[in-house]
Amino acid sequence: MAGFDTLHRRGLMFVLSSPSGAGKTTIARKLLGADNQIAMSVSVTTRPMRPGEVDGKDYHFTDRETFQRMVDNDEFLEWAIVFDHFYGTPRAQIKAGLKDGQDFLFDIDWQGTQQLHQRMETDVVRVFLLPPSIEELERRLAGRGTDTPEVVADRMNRARSEISHWDGYDYVTVNDDVESCFERVHGILKSERKRRARQTGLVDFVRDLMR
Numbered sequence: 089m090a091g092f093d094t095l096h097r098r099g100l101m102f103v104l105s106s107p108s109g110a111g112k113t114t115i116a117r118k119l120l121g122a123d124n125q126i127a128m129s130v131s132v133t134t135r136p137m138r139p140g141e142v143d144g145k146d147y148h149f150t151d152r153e154t155f156q157r158m159v160d161n162d163e164f165l166e167w168a169i170v171f172d173h174f175y176g177t178p179r180a181q182i183k184a185g186l187k188d189g190q191d192f193l194f195d196i197d198w199q200g201t202q203q204l205h206q207r208m209e210t211d212v213v214r215v216f217l218l219p220p221s222i223e224e225l226e227r228r229l230a231g232r233g234t235d236t237p238e239v240v241a242d243r244m245n246r247a248r249s250e251i252s253h254w255d256g257y258d259y260v261t262v263n264d265d266v267e268s269c270f271e272r273v274h275g276i277l278k279s280e281r282k283r284r285a286r287q288t289g290l291v292d293f294v295r296d297l298m299r
C-alpha cells in the first residue's frame with residue numbers, strides 16, 4: 089500500500105539567464121538567500137580566476153587538458169565555449185541531488201540551456217530576465233563600476249545578441265524593480281515544484297486510491 093507519506097518531490101533545474109547587467113546576479117543572490125531548497129550549481133571553467141573569486145564556490149577552476157578529459161569521460165551534463173573559455177556543468181552532483189529533492193540554480197548561457205533542456209527536459213525550468221529598456225541596461229552596467237567604458241560598450245553589444253535568444257526560455261520577465269522581479273521569479277519556482285511530473289510515488293499512490 090502506497091500511503092501519501094511515500095510521496096516525495098524530485099528536484100528541478102532552474103536556469104536564470106539574462107543579458108549581462110540586467111540583474112541576474114542580484115535576483116539569483118536573493119533567491120539563494122530566501123529559499124533553502126535551492127543551491128547553486130557550480131560550473132567547471134578554464135577561464136582564469138578573478139580577484140575575489142573562490143575556487144569551488146564561484147567555479148571549479150581548471151586547465152584545458154583536465155576539461156577535455158572530463159568531456160571525453162562524459163562528465164558534463166552540458167558544456168560550451170563562451171568567449172574563448174570552456175564552461176561546463178558537472179553531472180555527478182546534480183544527478184544525485186535531484187533524486188533527493190534538491191533544486192539547483194544555473195547561471196549558464198543560452199547554448200548550455202538548450203543542451204540541458206534537450207537532455208533533462210522535464211527537470212529544467214528556463215527563466216529569462218530582460219531589462220526595462222536598453223538605456224537602463226547601459227546605466228546598470230556603467231553603474232556597477234566594475235568595468236571600463238570599453239568593456240561596457242562590448243557588453244552592450246553582447247547584450248543585444250543575448251537578448252535575441254529570449255524565445256528559448258519558458259518564462260520571460262522584466263527586471264524593473266528588484267523586489268517585484270524577485271517575487272515573480274520566486275513564484276515561478278514555487279509553482280514549478282508542484283508539477284505532477286516531479287511528484288515521485290504519485291502513480292502508485294493514485295492507483296491504490298482507485299482500487
Ligand SMILES: Nc1nc2c(ncn2[C@@H]2O[C@H](COP(=O)(O)OP(=O)(O)O)[C@@H](O)[C@H]2O)c(=O)[nH]1
Pocket residue numbers: 108131132135166167168170175176177195196197199200201
Ligand atoms: N554553457 C555554460 N555556460 C556557462 C557555465 N558557467 C558559466 N556560463 C556562462 O558563461 C558566461 C561567462 O561567465 P563569467 O566568466 O562568469 O563572466 P561574466 O558573467 O561575463 O562576468 C556567462 O554567460 C555564464 O552564464 C556552464 O557551466 N555552462
Ligand SMILES: Nc1ncnc2c1ncn2[C@@H]1O[C@H](COP(=O)(O)OP(=O)(O)O)[C@@H](O)[C@H]1O
Pocket residue numbers: 106107108109110111112113114115228229231232263264265266269
Ligand atoms: N531592478 C533593478 N533596478 C535597478 N538596478 C538594478 C536592478 N537589478 C540589478 N540592478 C543593478 O544593476 C547592476 C547589474 O546587476 P547584476 O545583478 O550584477 O547583473 P548581471 O548579473 O545580470 O550582470 C548592479 O549594480 C545591480 O545592483
